[in-house]
Amino acid sequence: MESKNRTVSLTLPAEAEYIDLVRLTLYGISSKMGFSYEDIEDMKVAVSEACNNVVVHAYEPGQGGKMEVHFEEVEGGIKIIVQDQGLSFDHVTKVGSADSLHNKSLDEVSSGGLGLYLMQALMDHVEVKGDHGTVVILTKLVSKSEEMV
Amino acid sequence: MVQENKFRMEKQITDDDNIISLIGELDLSKASEFNTNVDPFVQDVGRKLILNLKELTYIDSTGIGVILTIIKTRHALKAPFAVENIPPKVQKLFDLTGLTPFLSAVANTVN
Secondary structure (H helix, E strand, O other): OOOOOOEEEEEEEOOHHHHHHHHHHHHHHHHHOOOOHHHHHHHHHHHHHHHHHHHHHHOOOOOOOEEEEEEEEEOOEEEEEEEEOOOOOOHHHHHHOOOOOOOOOOOOOOOOOHHHHHHHHHOOEEEEEOOOOOEEEEEEEOOHHHOOO | OOOOOOOEEEEEEOOOEEEEEEEEEEOHHHHHHHHHHHHHHHHOOOOEEEEEOOOEEEEOHHHHHHHHHHHHHHHHOOOOEEEEOOOHHHHHHHHHHOOHHHHHHHHHHOO
């Protein structure tokens, strides 16, 4: 987690109004790195979903709290770490609940689990861990054909 | 940029339709506002409800969740509902999450 180099970090209030700042920062960094428009849009959604989880689940209502987002340039791509110091959720259960609306009837579907599902669908790799607070690590690789020269 | 992407809704009411245009970024911070403001139109069974997404620049799972709730409610009310002018990047998320078949179903079953 410790930034060796080439890491940009944001510390924000864990409130929904600040998530657009994370998207703006992500846009700046990932376009500098040569990600395509489509990849950047994918990452915007995935990273926002990770932030949504912090805002909704990490802290007791009214308690306040921080979320940290680290953008780390790694070989071939970017690693985005979203973490909080709140209530760690049951990762195994939570990750297992990631689900889409596919192959279900209208009576069965709910939007629960969609956020994690989207993270997994839109990123190359997703890891959720943490004992004191939750850490979500999202990795996206720059597609070879889109790489800047 | 933050300001120009600020979420807002425009309403156009005709004899037959309630047309609601969603503009800007619909994320967690705006989902409940959207839900509250759209609800009177969701309950209006006398007109077809149309969501126009032409100028929607961003949506996340919470916005998709509100649209899913609208589909369920309109279906239960047997009232027509359609989503129009879906930008490609929004369509991609509707396809990925599996929302798309429900949009088609609710648009086709009643009219």
